[in-house]
Amino acid sequence: MILHAFKNSLILSLISSVLILFLGFFWAKALGYLGAEKPRFYRFGVIVSLFPQFLPALFLILSVLYLLPHWRPGLGLVISIQTVLNIGLCGWFLDVVFQTELTDQAIQAEVLGSSQIKFWFELGFPKIKSSLLKIFYFLFMLCWGSFSIPLIAGGSFGQNVEVLIFQKINSDFDWKGALWIGLLQSIFISAIGFLFLQKSTIKIWTTNRQREFNSRYFQSQTWFFIYFIASLLFVGSYFLGAFQSISFASPDLNQSILRYLPLTLVLAIFVGLLLYFTQMGLLYFWMTSKWPDEVLKFRYPSEVLMGFLFLVFSFYIGKYISLGLCLAILFLPAVWRWNHIFIKTKISEYLVQAEIMGASKRLSFSHILFPLMSKPICFSSAIGACWTCG
Secondary structure: OHHHHHHHHHHHHHHHHHHHHHHHHHHHHHHHHHHHHOHHHHHHHHHHHHHHHHOOHHHHHHHHHHHOOOOOOOHHHHHHHHHHHHHHHHHHHHHHHHHHHOHHHHHHHHHHOOOHHHHHHHHHHHHOHHHHHHHHHHHHHHHHOOOHHHHHHOHHHOOOHHHHHHHHHHOOOOHHHHHHHHHHHHHHHHHHHHHHHOOOOOOEEOOOOOOOOOOHHHOOHHHHHHHHHHHHHHHHHHHHHHHHHHHHOOHHHHHHHHHHHHHHHHHHHHHHHHHHHHHHHHHHHHOOOOHHHHHHOOOOOOHHHHHHHHHHHHHHHOHHHHHHHHHHHHHHHHHHHHHHHHOEEOHHHHHHHHHHOOOOHHHHHHHHHHHHHHHHHHHHHHHHHHHHHO
16 A cells, blocks of 8 residues: 555656646746746736646646546546646746856857757756756655645545555554654655755855846747647636636635635734744854755655644644644745745855955844845745645
8 A cells, every 4th residue: 555655656746747847848938938028027927827836726626627627537637737736836947047057058059050959958958957857856846745636636546645644644543654654755755855956056046137138049939829828728717617616605605714714814924924034044054054955955744744743733832823833844845945946146155255254154144145035035935825825
């Protein structure tokens, strides 16, 4: 049973991550076209790319099923939902990678008149290999940790590791077995992370950049219109499905939603604040030791185990505070890796220069790290707050 669950998780995560990375490449070229030809709408394009990240998993599943009503649960449906969920996020990451790591190579290729295929296979992909591996690992982690999507849409592939842990605790009351499976899962994920990230360096990127060189290698009008139509279909299906759900919902359900909505918003703000201040604290420790990055880039908290950790905490500090704390622990590795995937400046050089000039670490943090990292960390914490609402 354990091997079957690991096999299902591995198949779903590998196929989904490869497909997302492949289609995300073209999404990045669509964003590149939007940034080059319609720069005023680039920020809106990024919001559309991240729109699925703000949706509860159940709503996302219903939106895909609304478009594909005859698609039965199984491997294909889970992969499709995972792709819809993460393709925009991957495309945004890749767009930033193209602009920050390949501009010089693109200028040279433009002068030499290289074709698209020759540029990407001889210059582009070899140059950004490290970034591609980090993005692939990030996507693999997101797909591996999915619980509700395989459970609802997986069919015979629905029993992944997270679902198995849930069954061990909820149905069999086998806490010892669940903990052992969670431990094996953490070791497995850490081993994969070590293989992918052992040679990676801590880079900090920035999205507040000017497109000084709009290379034709980074943009595609064709893929822009393809993804534009696909986005319209998805957003339309989501709002149509939501409207129908509200229309058929009972009055008691609508009253319950209105009653618990303020509490959900307060909980989301609490989780966002926890993530923000925790990341800032870890960033301060990162100046003297790389242990926050070394630990969090491999750490993988189980959604199910965090859920039952909430039951333990609720006996001591209250259920709402416990829920916010467990959600912050669950989201922290993802948002920490998020900031090390899409932010890139010469921050290390700034810190070295500050150290040479005799600046204390406290001064370096307040005048260098905090101003540069405050907005990205605030943004990633806001994403965590949105995940809380879902």
